[in-house]
Amino acid sequence: GENVEQHPSTLSVQEGDSAVIKCTYSDSASNYFPWYKQELGKRPQLIIDIRSNVGEKKDQRIAVTLNKTAKHFSLHITETQPEDSAVYFCAAAGTYKYIFGTGTRLKVLA
């Protein structure tokens, strides 16, 4: 079946450094790739997304890249801050259903 692999499961970085989270999807029909940040006990919040007709998208300190051929997409956070600490989920969507990755717990150390 469809699945999305996400790595790493945990990531610790020093404040100011960059963080990279990678996802791989299996369904070649996927064409929309959102990234979510989730704090404990709260709803996932969309932080950035990319569609399959675009290879890269940036929004301030956050960027996402997509390699459709390899079925890889990545989240890049630069100049990390303590408030970036949270769990991040990638997702892949083909028609209407989202398949979520397993999540990455990011800790930004002050």
Added chain:
Amino acid sequence: GAVVSQHPSWVICKSGTSVKIECRSLDFQATTMFWYRQFPKQSLMLMATSNEGSKATYEQGVEKDKFLINHASLTLSTLTVTSAHPEDSSFYICSASGTSGRVSYEQYFGPGTRLTVT
């Protein structure tokens, strides 16, 4: 815009009882609503998808007779956990999509409902 609410935000119930969770789209018409379950330190797992006025489509392994979903209007879907057991304790999150998103199937998430079955 695109606000989704859930009620209650948390609930404690006794084993064997039923619990109903409501999901509402406040400022848009949700043609499709989704119900997810999230266990501690795990990802969101889709339980079922419902379209207004039709029966829900359940994911493999989700018991449709235990998790009753009703999507009676374009702004309201309900999930009823019947005969709840402690293993049903989880964080239940709904999402909704409609015609107002930038992407036609962009999902907007509710704040979640923490269910604890004692």
